[in-house]
Amino acid sequence: MPANPSPAPAHTLRIGGITPLTTIDFPGRLAAVLYCQGCPWRCSYCHNPELLDATTPAEMDWPQALAFLRKRQGLLDGVVFSGGEPTLQAGLPQALEQVRALGFATALHTGGMYPERLAAVLPLLDWVGLDIKGPEHRYADITGAPGSGARAFESLALLQASPVAFECRTTWHAGLYEAQELQALGDQLAGRGVRHWAVQVCRHVPGAPDVTPSTVAAPVGAQIPRFEVRGGQRGAFG
Numbered sequence: 001m002p003a004n005p006s007p008a009p010a011h012t013l014r015i016g017g018i019t020p021l022t023t024i025d026f027p028g029r030l031a032a033v034l035y036c037q038g039c040p041w042r043c044s045y046c047h048n049p050e051l052l053d054a055t056t057p058a059e060m061d062w063p064q065a066l067a068f069l070r071k072r073q074g075l076l077d078g079v080v081f082s083g084g085e086p087t088l089q090a091g092l093p094q095a096l097e098q099v100r101a102l103g104f105a106t107a108l109h110t111g112g113m114y115p116e117r118l119a120a121v122l123p124l125l126d127w128v129g130l131d132i133k134g135p136e137h138r139y140a141d142i143t144g145a146p147g148s149g150a151r152a153f154e155s156l157a158l159l160q161a162s163p164v165a166f167e168c169r170t171t172w173h174a175g176l177y178e179a180q181e182l183q184a185l186g187d188q189l190a191g192r193g194v195r196h197w198a199v200q201v202c203r204h205v206p207g208a209p210d211v212t213p214s215t216v217a218a219p220v221g222a223q224i225p226r227f228e229v230r231g232g233q234r235g236a237f238g
Helices: 062-071 092-101 115-124 136-143 148-160 179-191
Strands: 015-022 031-036 078-083 105-110 127-131 165-172 196-202 226-233
Touching: 015 062, 031 062, 062 092, 078 092, 092 105, 092 115, 105 115, 115 148, 127 148, 136 148, 165 179, 179 196
Parallel strands: 031 078, 078 105, 105 127, 127 165, 165 196, 196 226
Antiparallel strands: 015 031
C-alpha cells in the first residue's frame, strides 16, 4: 500500500468493533471507541488479534457508526479511532471530518507506522495515544516489520512539532527486553522532550517471567514529568 494513499470516502472505513462508552481511552472525555480493522504489524502481545487481518469483513459499516454517534450527541464528548491501526485505512480523514462535524472531539490510537498519514490527519485530532513498542533496535523483533522503529519515532517527532495533545505508552514484559532497556527507553524519551509516558506491564506471558508494576517504577520514568505505570493486566493497549 502506498505510504500516503489518496483519501477515500468515509464509507470505505472497515470497523471491527465498538465500545459505546469509555472514560479511560480519551483523557478528560466521555467517549466511544471505533476499532478499525487491519494492522500490518504482528506484536506477540496484541490484545485485539481479531482486528489484525485487514480482509476480515467489517462488523459495522460507516453509516451504522454515524447513526450510533448521532444518537449519542449531547451524551458523549468524543470519539476514539483505535484498532488495529486506523491510519492503515484511506477513509480515516473523511471519517474524522464527519465525526467532528457532529460536534465530537476526536482521538487516535496509533503505532505510528505511517508518519505521512499521521501528519495528514493531525489537524483533525484533539488527542493521540502513540504506542512506543520499545527501543528502536528492538522494534523489528517486536512487530515483525523491519524499519518499524524508525517510522514510530518519526511519528513521535511529528506529534512533538504539533499542537495536538498526546501521550506515549509502552507495553512491556521481560520476554521482550530487560528492565534496563526499558529504563534506557525512558531516558531516550525524556531526552526527546516527552512529557507524558505510560508503561503497562503485560503479565502472564508464556515463556516470560512474571513481573509486577513495581519492577518498572522510578527511576524508569523519573525524568518524565508525567509518568504512569498501568500494570497487572493480562492484555495491553497495543
